[in-house]
Amino acid sequence: MARQTLQLDDGSTLAFDWLSVNTGPIQERASIEHTLPGAREQALFTRPAEVFATLWPRVVAMGEERPLRIAVIGEGQEGVELALAARHRLPNAAVTLVCGPTAPGALYAPLVQDRLLGLLKQRRVTVLQDVAKSLHDGNVQLGCGADLACDVPVLAATPQPPLWVAGSGLALDPAGYPAVDVYQRSTSHSRVFAIGDGDIQAAHTATTPTEPDLLAGAALAHNLASAMAGTALKPHLPAAPAWRILTGGGRYAVGSWRGFSAQGRWVWWLKNWRDRRLVARCKRSDP
Numbered sequence: 001m002a003r004q005t006l007q008l009d010d011g012s013t014l015a016f017d018w019l020s021v022n023t024g025p026i027q028e029r030a031s032i033e034h035t036l037p038g039a040r041e042q043a044l045f046t047r048p049a050e051v052f053a054t055l056w057p058r059v060v061a062m063g064e065e066r067p068l069r070i071a072v073i074g075e076g077q078e079g080v081e082l083a084l085a086a087r088h089r090l091p092n093a094a095v096t097l098v099c100g101p102t103a104p105g106a107l108y109a110p111l112v113q114d115r116l117l118g119l120l121k122q123r124r125v126t127v128l129q130d131v132a133k134s135l136h137d138g139n140v141q142l143g144c145g146a147d148l149a150c151d152v153p154v155l156a157a158t159p160q161p162p163l164w165v166a167g168s169g170l171a172l173d174p175a176g177y178p179a180v181d182v183y184q185r186s187t188s189h190s191r192v193f194a195i196g197d198g199d200i201q202a203a204h205t206a207t208t209p210t211e212p213d214l215l216a217g218a219a220l221a222h223n224l225a226s227a228m229a230g231t232a233l234k235p236h237l238p239a240a241p242a243w244r245i246l247t248g249g250g251r252y253a254v255g256s257w258r259g260f261s262a263q264g265r266w267v268w269w270l271k272n273w274r275d276r277r278l279v280a281r282c283k284r285s286d287p
Contacts, residue, residue, distance in 0.1 A: 021194035025159030038135030043155040063090040074156025088249030182235040
């Protein structure tokens with residue numbers, strides 16, 4: 001980076017005057033395999049999303065031939081939503097959520113946690129507050145020592161920064177992403193702009209994950225163009241979502257806003273309206 005060059009994966013280099021970095025988080029197979037042996041061979045990874053989207057129809061096809069045993073392994077919102085989505089799409093499957101030592105939705109208010117647990121129970125999703133220690137053909141070994149019978153382990157593990165970032169020479173924040181100032185400019189390289197961990201975390205927990213991406217991307221595009229033109233930059237501070245909605249499979253959702261929470265079809269319709277409005281906004285901003 002000091003020489004303002006990029007080394008590509010084929011060994012070639014590319015010179016740059018200005019650089020914008022927005023690679024997004026990944027599930028790094030090698031490190032996950034180290035902590036969860038068998039994951040690389042047995043698990044269905046949820047990232048990159050486009051790969052997961054191409055593989056999921058195969059799971060659905062298998063589920064239409066025979067009842068499957070699906071284990072969704074992961075904490076947080078993604079694990080809950082994936083477990084409920086799997087139940088909705090494959091009503092004859094046995095779906096288990098292995099959510100770690102804390103209850104599903106542990107970061108949410110107690111009332112929201114109760115709603116989520118009630119919905120998981122109602123939809124016949126088994127919740128295990130345990131950790132997966134290793135994956136084998138046909139089972140998941142749990143931290144308690146028991147084996148969970150499983151045909152398809154879906155891994156919703158916490159996303160990580162791409163491996164190349166660690167060796168890029170850029171200053172990094174505690175989470176391992178490029179450290180940026182309020183203008184999304186690298187704290188160590190003034191000609192490099194990047195999406196910081198704050199925006200990535202906001203997207204990961206938002207009602208509509210694309211919205212923080214859109215706002216951060218628009219701010220970065222403005223500041224990159226302004227830096228190139230020598231005009232004033234605009235500060236950008238990632239905003240924590242004021243309200244969150246977790247889809248429950250089908251046209252049903254659980255939502256929270258400050259101290260208020262609700263669930264039902266109307267919450268899903270609210271999310272659907274918001275998502276469609278965002279898609280329309282993205283289309284209008286397309287060149």
